[in-house]
Amino acid sequence: MAKRDPNKTARNKRDVEITGELKALWPTVSADTGIADQQSFNALIGGKAATFIDLKNAVIKSADEYTSLYLSGFKKAREKDGWSAGGSPFSADTLDKNFATLTKSKAVKRYFLLFLQRSFLRHYDELVRERPSTADAEVWIGQNNNDYGILITPRYKNGEWENDQSEIRHFPKLYWTIGHVLSSGLVVQKDPKPLTFATVDDYLQFFMKVLVRPSGSTYEREIAKRYCDYVKAQEKPEDVPLLIPELRYNGKDKKHKYRLDLCIIDPVTLRKVGIELSPWSTHGLLKGTAGKTQKQINEEALANFEKEATKMREYFQKHRITTLIYTDTRLAAIDAVFEEIVVYLGGGNQVSQLEFDLISEFL
Template sequence: MDVRGLDKRFLEKQEQQLTERIRQLQPDALDRFEEITGNRSIHSSHAMLGSNNNVYVDSVRTAFLDPNDFISRWIKGLTERVQIYAEQGRLNQKRYRRVSREYFLMFALKDDLLTEYLLLFLTRNFYRNFKERVRNKPEENLWSIWFGSGNLVWGLLISPEMRSDEWVNDKSEMRRASFNYWTVRHVMESGLIDPESDEPVKFSSPKQFSQFYQSILKRVSNSQYEKGIADRYLAYLRESSAPYEEPFLIPELRFAGKEKKHKYRLDYTVLNPYTMSRTGFEISPASTHMKVDRIIGVGKSEMNDALRADWAKEMKKRNEYFSNFGINTITFTDEDLSDLDHCFSIIRKYLAERRCDLPRAEVSLQNARAVFAEIAL
């Protein structure tokens, strides 16, 4: 279940139901907690259950698909830590005059009642921190992206704000953004930035966004192949059951931002917020990418040197996009471009990719119990 679109009322109802069940189990859970720790404090028990959410999982950087995903990764992280502590002889019943957190949690996951209580507690934590749990968190160098060729440059920021005649992100508002980054919804809600304007360009519907893509972004290109890809992307959006949530196919992603004298551009780029994959596409017919301007009076060695320099420049471009932004590059050559539908089918794969086959909490729990059963105390 992808829970990203759940509304506030549903989240509140989930939290209320979970809290009610937790309260029903609480007396018996506290009995078990006291048996293991010698302490009968509800605050101490909840501290042991919930204070290591950024130790067992990376809650700051990870976007979780649903509560099951969060719990599965949490249990896996706990299991790995218990194994390390056991190997180091640090998994002691009494440490610093109290039962260690990992020791208690290991026993809790062997006990059906405490396991149910823990899973309810973690599920409630997920819904209480819903926005923070499900949001993908890009690196800071992708908080602002700039695209376009020549003077026709556009920016896509997360929370754009004009300060001192400069477009920047309002960091206090970034965490409140409800959209998935780099999607059509992101473009529509944040708007596209014209560096020479003090107002973002906004779109009221996917149709209006598509018209802008068709009339402005597509027409800037002189390449018939790039225009063909743009047409196929717009058809892809029309066919989508959720066009707002589709990744924005970025034309001419600029390496050096909005600076007029740019270093490189990628013909098309997909920054997928659901998988965090980043893929650039270069449309590279030999007529434009391996062209030798003059033949007369140029020897074979000199021609080879020129081709070698062009090849080195292309490879440096790909390496720098990967090094700086984590963007891998796929190149379409003349042979590929003879079938533009096939080229777009490759781009489509990266647009449509979603997280799947995630480990489930039941599997992580089974693995944890198997590991814990082998640990001699």
């Protein structure tokens, strides 16, 4: 049985406590505001959250921050006659009326602030994690005519795959993990039916036999094998970041300029780390040098070097990917290489948590 997350347990406990406090306050709040239905009053507060806070993009780490953003948005909306951070605008008259209602008495203000705190706790996992930009919310991998897309909330529209941007923040899994691909599947250009995987083992078999095998790299296959073993050994294999093979520089464009051997995206910070396997035999060796001068040989070697350096620089400039390069000496000890990669596979197993259990214990 999986261990309970003490932070989640503490959040749930505080949720129950707040609900009890709201229930106790409600008779006074109802009398002060003249509103008989508690659900209608709750909707007056909660229904405006997307109006006052940019919930699609904001990363909110605490209940205090959530409350501050809500109140700031409320103030701006009143000052600007219906300004909206992320939802439909309201008239100034409506906003002024709502403000008067929510500040009617100390009991109403207390209810209002407690309700916002509970809203934050109930949407904690959605609000605290970084969310990818539109450009970073899809990854395309593979060679020409053998390419696949990994999207967060894929939908097929007008013959193309795209993300449903409105649903990204509600995605139930950690981004760019095994659980992510089990939830969303892989997509293929012009094919409305996604590739889906029922289990972790199903995906790992596809990973080895279809995604990695065509590369022809012995080193890549060896790392992939170790990755599969690593995933299977974890208590929560679905939370392990994807080891993304053959990341295409130009995304879903039919022709690709470069492919990066492997890439890992941290599910929490969204930091990207590339892994380039660069043995001399495929990245540096010059053939047919018998009839060439030393100058010509040096020029060819320089061109190869410049090509590799340019590739890494352009991946960083366009996709913000920092790349680790492994050459023959390091690749000779493939276990040591994988141990270095494991460091980046362990970074996203848990979303950064506020220590609610410690706060509760202290109080």
